[in-house]
Amino acid sequence: xxxxxxxxxxxxxxxxxxxxxxxxxxxxxxxxxxxxxxxxxxxxxxxxxxxxxxxxxxxxxxxxxxxxxxxxxxxxxxxxxxxxxxxxxxxxxxxxxxxxxxxxxxxxxxxxxxxxxxxxxxxxxxxxxxxxxxxxxxxxxxxxxxxxxxxxxxxxxxxxxxxxxxxxxxxxxxxxxxxxxxxxxxxxxxxxxxxxxxxxxxxxxxxxxxxxxxxxxxxxxxxxxxxxxxxxxxxxxxxxxxxxxxxxxxxxxxxxxxxxxxxxxxxxxxxxxxxxxxxxxxxxxxxxxxxxxxxxxxxxxxxxxxxxxxxxxxxxxxxxxxxxxxxx
Numbered sequence: 411x412x413x414x415x416x417x418x419x420x421x422x423x424x425x426x427x428x429x430x431x432x433x434x435x436x437x438x439x440x441x442x443x444x445x446x447x448x449x450x451x452x453x454x455x456x457x458x459x460x461x462x463x464x465x466x467x468x469x470x471x472x473x474x475x476x477x478x479x480x481x482x483x484x485x486x487x488x489x490x491x492x493x494x495x496x497x498x499x500x501x502x503x504x505x506x507x508x509x510x511x512x513x514x515x516x517x518x519x520x521x522x523x524x525x526x527x528x529x530x531x532x533x534x535x536x537x538x539x540x541x542x543x544x545x546x547x548x549x550x551x552x553x554x555x556x557x558x559x560x561x562x563x564x565x566x567x568x569x570x571x572x573x574x575x576x577x578x579x580x581x582x583x584x585x586x587x588x589x590x591x592x593x594x595x596x597x598x599x600x601x602x603x604x605x606x607x608x609x610x611x612x613x614x615x616x617x618x619x620x621x622x623x624x625x626x627x628x629x630x631x632x633x634x635x636x637x638x639x640x641x642x643x644x645x646x647x648x649x650x651x652x653x654x655x656x657x658x659x660x661x662x663x664x665x666x667x668x669x670x671x672x673x674x675x676x677x678x679x680x681x682x683x684x685x686x687x688x689x690x691x692x693x694x695x696x697x698x699x700x701x702x703x704x705x706x707x708x709x710x711x712x713x714x715x716x717x718x719x720x721x722x723x724x725x726x727x728x729x730x731x732x733x734x735x736x737x738x
Contacts (some may be wrong), residue, residue: 411699411724411727411728412703413697413704414555414558414600414695414696415464415468415555415698415724416509416698416703416706416714416717416720417672417695417699418555418694419461419714419716420448420471420676420706420707420710421672421676421680421690421692421694422460422687422690422691422694423456423458423461423597423714424448424650424680424690425685425689426456426457426458426520427683428445428686429458429686429687432685433643433653433719434727436681439721444677445677448710448711454715455710455715456522457520457714458687459522459523459526460687460691461716462516462522464553464554464691465516465716465720466492466493466508466511467490467553467554467696468556468723469489469508469509470486470487470488470490471486471557471559472727472730473485473507473562474486475637475727475730480541483566483571486509486578487533487534488507489507489508490530491504491534492510494515494527495511496518497517497522497527497635510723511617512528512686515715515716515719516719517715522710523549525545525579525580526549526579529545529579529580531541534579535575536580536581538583538586538620541582542579543580543581543582545550545585546580546585546655547580547585547653548585548588548657548658550575550577550586550589550730551582551585551588551688551692553576554592555575555592555593555692555695556727557571557572557596558572558592558596558599558602559596559727560598561597561601561731562731565597565611565615566594568596570590570595572590572592572594573586573589574593575589576655582655583619583622584621585654586655587621588655588658588659589655590615591615591629591659592662592672593623594615595663595696596695596699599699599700600699602626607665609629609639611731613630628649628650628656628659628660629659629660631648631660632649635649636664636667636668642678643681645668646661646664646665646678647683649661650684651684651685653684653685657684658685658689658692661679661689661692661693662679662689662692662693663692663693664678665690666693666696666697669693671705672685672701672705673707674695675693675694676693678686690738
């Protein structure tokens with residue numbers, strides 16, 4: 411659980427400074443191998459809107475646990491409005507539902523997606539049935555990992571809840587099905603499944619879903635490329651740039667499967683022409699959920715600018731589930 415959450419935050423910080431740079435520009439700045447580690451800002455690793463929204467997803471989930479699915483969904487929706495209030499406090503005059511929106515370290519615009527902003531301003535009322543737009547941007551999948559942490563759900567429930575939460579803002583099936591797939595993948599990894607075996611269980615769920623073909627094709631391409639001896643950079647290029655949901659998911663899974671270490675997974679997922687912080691965040695979530703927090707460099711965790719906020723939410727999540735809390 412900690413491996414997933416902190417792995418994602420480190421990946422986000424790793425890719426944030428090069429999010430809008432081409433691979434050639436990254437190599438010009440950092441050398442032929444590209445960026446190799448997160449860059450510090452005033453001694454800290456700064457996370458973007460990806461981790462911000464992941465934390466608000468987690469806070470809403472914590473409030474909703476123990477209730478019905480509809481209650482969980484409503485608490486997460488309200489948490490997203492809390493997040494919006496940190497992006498434009500004067501705009502909506504929102505009475506906050508949660509607590510983390512009062513932490514000024516989250517009051518930064520770190521390249522939030524236009525779809526997330528506009529959909530949440532409208533109330534984030536989208537569902538897979540009543541879709542509010544046709545966006546398949548990666549803003550749904552990049553924030554969804556906490557839904558995979560609920561062990562009491564079945565893989566189908568984790569998939570469905572991931573889809574429903576992402577569809578609050580992203581109405582294209584590839585925008586929310588990729589999120590459902592990641593939520594289900596995280597769930598299965600925490601149960602001890604290998605990612606390849608997990609994908610074998612996820613593909614039928616996508617096959618039963620409306621317009622799931624695009625996400626299926628992306629995941630099948632991942633499985634094909636991980637068996638290839640081609641250079642990892644070329645394989646990532648074939649998967650896309652990660653600006654849309656199915657491509658971001660594919661790059662994150664490919665990097666986690668191809669890498670022999672957490673650091674290598676982030677290097678693969680960051681050094682390309684596209685949405686580097688989202689793809690590296692997803693790769694970090696997957697690799698961390700798969701291997702546990704022991705593979706994460708401890709100094710990197712300690713340098714995250716919101717590390718204590720994350721620790722607090724992990725404790726609250728475990729308490730909400732009624733689990734024994736070990737010293738963190």
